[in-house]
Amino acid sequence: MKTETVNKILAGNVQAASRLIRGIEDETPAAIAELKNIYPHTGKAHIVGLTGAPGVGKSTLIDALIAALRKRNRTVGVVAVDPTSPFSGGAILGDRVRMQQHCVDREVFIRSMANRGWAGGLARATISAVHVMDAMGKDIILVETVGAGQSEVDIARVADTAVVILSPISGDEMQMIKAGIMEIADIFVVNKADKEGANTIASAIQFMLEMKPCPPPKWKPTILLTEAVFNKGIEPLVDEITRHRQYLADSGELEKRRKERAKLELIEAIESSVKSYVLQEVASDLEKLVDDITRRKVDPYTAALEIINKFSRQLKPDAE
Ligand SMILES: Nc1nc2c(ncn2[C@@H]2O[C@H](COP(=O)(O)OP(=O)(O)O)[C@@H](O)[C@H]2O)c(=O)[nH]1
Ligand SMILES: [Mg+2]
Incomplete structure (x- = not known):
């Protein structure tokens, strides 16, 4: 999508570019969304x-x-x-x-x-x-x-x-x-x-x-x-x-290096999206899990796996 920001950036507008970079640094949703429009032009x-x-x-x-x-x-x-x-x-x-x-x-x-x-x-x-x-x-x-x-x-x-x-x-x-x-x-x-x-x-x-x-x-x-x-x-x-x-x-x-980089960027994006999604979803349970870990009732790895298992069951309702 060619938004006004995209058009300005494609035309080399320094103010628009600076604003977008600042937005990305601050991780504002609008700036992150704008990146999607920029990417095809890179x-x-x-x-x-x-x-x-x-x-x-x-x-x-x-x-x-x-x-x-x-x-x-x-x-x-x-x-x-x-x-x-x-x-x-x-x-x-x-x-x-x-x-x-x-x-x-x-x-x-x-x-x-x-x-x-x-x-x-x-x-x-x-x-x-x-x-x-x-x-x-x-x-x-x-x-x-x-x-x-x-x-x-x-x-x-x-x-x-x-x-x-x-x-x-x-x-x-x-x-x-x-x-x-x-x-x-x-x-x-x-x-x-x-x-x-x-x-x-x-x-x-x-x-x-x-x-x-x-x-x-x-x-x-x-x-x-x-x-x-x-x-x-x-x-x-x-x-x-x-x-x-x-x-x-x-x-x-060049092709090879760029492919490797695209892969790394993708994996990083998956990691951060999955992490923020999962953390948001388990927010209510998090406190209890942290307490359990602190009291040595469960170890962090088992607790993490339990959360992940819960999600995979949600994703595959027929499994089990
Ligand atoms: N003698 C000498 N000093 C240099 C040369 N290049 C840079 N410097 C000095 O080294 C210091 C550090 O330079 P800077 O570019 O800030 O290094 P950076 O931290 O790697 O970015 C500055 O005082 C520069 O003037 C050089 O070729 N010869
Ligand atoms: Mg420097």
């Missing part, structure tokens, strides 16, 4: 995830990438998932301020997602914001996430192309390797190459890549050195991102 953008520990230079790099992409006449969307201080409850302002220079450019749309502490919602809100920007017609959408298992947003679940960023002074390489983040990288960036130790990190990544299992993967990740703050190494990064998109399309991998 799937065109190249979604690029940029992940790395705090301070490696992701935002600075994105800033430089925006400028380089605009020079190539590509329209850009940015979704920044910020780590949130549990005290302030707000997104870190720095990112917004730093990327502000592009705000006047109509072809660039930037949103910082604030994690207000709701479980599982951040991933969903992020993916939805990506969908909105996709519908707006952005050619490329950059998603900034904090890596190393600190974020609930897994870029592999959002992005077509995963860029993993390290820096010589972050000292988080081992952590990244442990967290399995290296495996999802399509492109490696060693930022702050102006600092000592960049080549050491690049060699360590190279060494690790050579230990990849047989048969070797079709796509061999490249390791690029950048100095985001001095705008160095940005053009080769844009080239590599573009090359990866081409590889995805040519190899059939």
Whole structure:
């Protein structure tokens, strides 16, 4: 259905898009319903995830990438998932301020997602914001996430192309390797190459890549050195991102990745709908069950199974 909001978003209207994303963050029913109308208009953008520990230079790099992409006449969307201080409850302002220079450019749309502490919602809100920007017609959408298992947003679940960023002074390489983040990288960036130790990190990544299992993967990740703050190494990064998109399309991998993501999104949607439906239905019994569990009359798993069994009997009246 083409509502007024949809028409505005398809035309690239920033206010309408912002309003919808805010609605999705707040999980208002109207915004969730509007997503349904947006969805048929998505799937065109190249979604690029940029992940790395705090301070490696992701935002600075994105800033430089925006400028380089605009020079190539590509329209850009940015979704920044910020780590949130549990005290302030707000997104870190720095990112917004730093990327502000592009705000006047109509072809660039930037949103910082604030994690207000709701479980599982951040991933969903992020993916939805990506969908909105996709519908707006952005050619490329950059998603900034904090890596190393600190974020609930897994870029592999959002992005077509995963860029993993390290820096010589972050000292988080081992952590990244442990967290399995290296495996999802399509492109490696060693930022702050102006600092000592960049080549050491690049060699360590190279060494690790050579230990990849047989048969070797079709796509061999490249390791690029950048100095985001001095705008160095940005053009080769844009080239590599573009090359990866081409590889995805040519190899059939794009289709495969998008299918996997659609499946994850579906499963997540089922989980959350079933959960809210069941909880609503058993609301009156919940208190009693909780009491029973607290008194050790029943364990949580058996109690959960009993609820589920009750539902499946309702769904299949002939069973039993
Ligand atoms: N020396 C140096 N500093 C950089 C470089 N890129 C970013 N920085 C600085 O590193 C700090 C963290 O950058 P930021 O983009 O906020 O990192 P993020 O947390 O990964 O988004 C800032 O003070 C940047 O100016 C670089 O290439 N070289
Ligand atoms: Mg940042």
